[in-house]
Amino acid sequence: MKPEHLLKIIFEYTTRITNERNLDTVLTLMADMGRDMIDADRCTVWLIDRVHEELWTRVAHEVGELRIPLDAGLVGHSISTGESVFINDAYTNEQYKEVLSTGALRTDLLTGYTTKALIVIPFRSNDGKIMGCFQAVNKNSNDGAFTKQDLEYLTLAASYSGKCLESALLSHEIEETQKEIIFTMGEIGESRSKETGNHVKRVAEYSSVIARGLGLSFHDSEILRMASPMHDIGKVAIPDDILNNPGKLTEEEYEIMKTHAEIGYNLLRKSSRPILQAAAIVAYQHHEKWDGTGYPRGLQGEQIHIYGRITAIADVFDALGSHRIYKEAWPLEDILKYIESERGKHFDPRVVDVFMDQLPAILQIRSSYSDVNLR
Incomplete structure (x- = not known):
């Protein structure tokens, strides 16, 4: 990808993400930005649900909400270790064979999708805590393989997105609190x-x-x-x-x-x-x-x-x-x-x-x- 095209993608998405406070929309924009930056077939933004000890995504290209155990698969591995994962042989990779069987490949069974290549990159809040991760799947190329440059580009997207997501999560929490108060007040009137x-x-x-x-x-x-x-x-x-x-x-x-x-x-x-x-x-x-x-x-x-x-x-x-x-x-x-x-x-x-x-x-x-x- 030419640098000027990459900059155009980054500028367009960061402008939209910065002005958005709806959590679902922010997550969608983040996934779209990651996908477009590295020409991936799919990109998923996973978040940590500490209450249920799960990883979840409401936004995954072509599929609905997904939930997996906090330590499942390469996503769980990346979040627990803080390390990025880069592989182009999902079904034969020996290094990650065990964790692949509990994550991406199990998800394939649920969705009917075939995972070949994967990039997983954790992202952090302003205070350095891991909040979730980007997961890109399958490059749109003849061999479907990602490059080291793709890893660098997605790392850039993750670095920016973690900071913006923190603001969106705060707005989401405030909105959910407002909803709860409104329903409670309504119930008081009815009771x-x-x-x-x-x-x-x-x-x-x-x-x-x-x-x-x-x-x-x-x-x-x-x-x-x-x-x-x-x-x-x-x-x-x-x-x-x-x-x-x-x-x-x-x-x-x-x-x-x-x-x-x-x-x-x-x-x-x-x-x-x-x-x-x-x-x-x-x-x-x-x-x-x-x-x-x-x-x-x-x-x-x-x-x-x-x-x-x-x-x-x-x-x-x-x-x-x-x-x-x-x-x-x-x-x-x-x-x-x-x-x-x-x-x-x-x-x-x-x-x-x-x-x-x-x-x-x-x-x-x-x-x-x-x-x-x-x-």
Whole structure:
């Protein structure tokens, strides 16, 4: 490879990696950069999972997530010793014959791939600790063999990537913590009305499926999935005697109950974080109706944010299908008839259509997060 072409690859990828904080995207870019720098058939970025004593990759070209024991194969050998590995005869190599049988060759059996040549290079954090490694497989050349120059180039990629990955892992940890806090807060709101935490999990997953079916981007669908558990957070301020009343609420009690939408909005609206901003919208608008008869503001049609319109149908579907203190769960057939009858009244017609299209996935979610199954 000509030096100017190599520099172009490095510049293009480092610019993108530096500006990216999503862990999956960073790992994908790292794998792509390594592959392109040495013209490998495949490149995998392995990370250490200290909790489970495993090596894992969510990004491996042509395959999905893989997990292997921490000491397995050449990847485990490289990480445990801190040494790079360079071989061009995977199935006959005597030096690494034993470790190959527990790693790359075993993976071949799982994936149907044939490994000939391998480069494995550990990468380190800013404080020098090994975080994982690059693994390149099979050179795209007539003999499929890597060169010493390929080893040097991939070492360069590993040196840079370790530093960037540390920042992405920190951002990922912060994001996962935020998700956990949001789900916990959502469960608090539900538990005060004697509803299960699984309700907010189901509504979150339903909302994400519907959003993707409507053509929202992956980013926006994920924002909604993380925000929708907060839809009833305002219930924390509703008195117990109203919240848990098994009978029909009086008009005055119902007006108090309705205030949970605005209360939730006011709890969340001052945040500058995109997830909590979305949660404020969902809390405020998930009781609005397409025909303008909802609350708290009587919004109509597309005045209602798409997040509110999606969460509305997800929440109603799950509420009708769940046992509550004031009602028994409805049969699925009755729920679907009700949703169809509210098309263009309570619900956005387009959202109803997508809901029905996505019903198999929605029912799978309902089964996976069943209150019975998770007790």
